[in-house]
Amino acid sequence: MTTYYANHREQMREQNRSYERANRDKRAVYKANWYADNIDRIKMEKHTRVFCSSCGKTICAGWMTEHKKTRAHLANVQRSACREAGVNEFLTYEPNG
Numbered sequence: 277m278t279t280y281y282a283n284h285r286e287q288m289r290e291q292n293r294s295y296e297r298a299n300r301d302k303r304a305v306y307k308a309n310w311y312a313d314n315i316d317r318i319k320m321e322k323h324t325r326v327f328c329s330s331c332g333k334t335i336c337a338g339w340m341t342e343h344k345k346t347r348a349h350l351a352n353v354q355r356s357a358c359r360e361a362g363v364n365e366f367l368t369y370e371p372n373g
């Protein structure tokens with residue numbers, strides 16, 4: 277954190293908050309228009325098929341964030357890390373361990 281920011285942090289935050297309050301409606305309209313203009317591109321990007329190199333699966337790009345949290349994917353990542361480290365026995369994946 278820079279010294280200027282540290283000294284003026286609350287003042288800068290209050291300026292941002294007052295700007296947000298003053299321009300809330302304008303920003304809402306802008307966001308709605310932007311979304312309407314870009315909806316086709318967003319849908320196309322979400323439906324693009326991408327390859328997960330850890331699992332060897334082809335999945336939707338929109339599902340990729342959730343896929344990275346799945347138990348199977350995390351286990352595959354751990355297996356490949358063990359393989360790269362030269363460990364022969366696969367460790368079992370423990371979600372909270």
Ligand SMILES: [Zn+2]
Nearest residue numbers: 328330331349
């Ligand atoms: Zn995966």
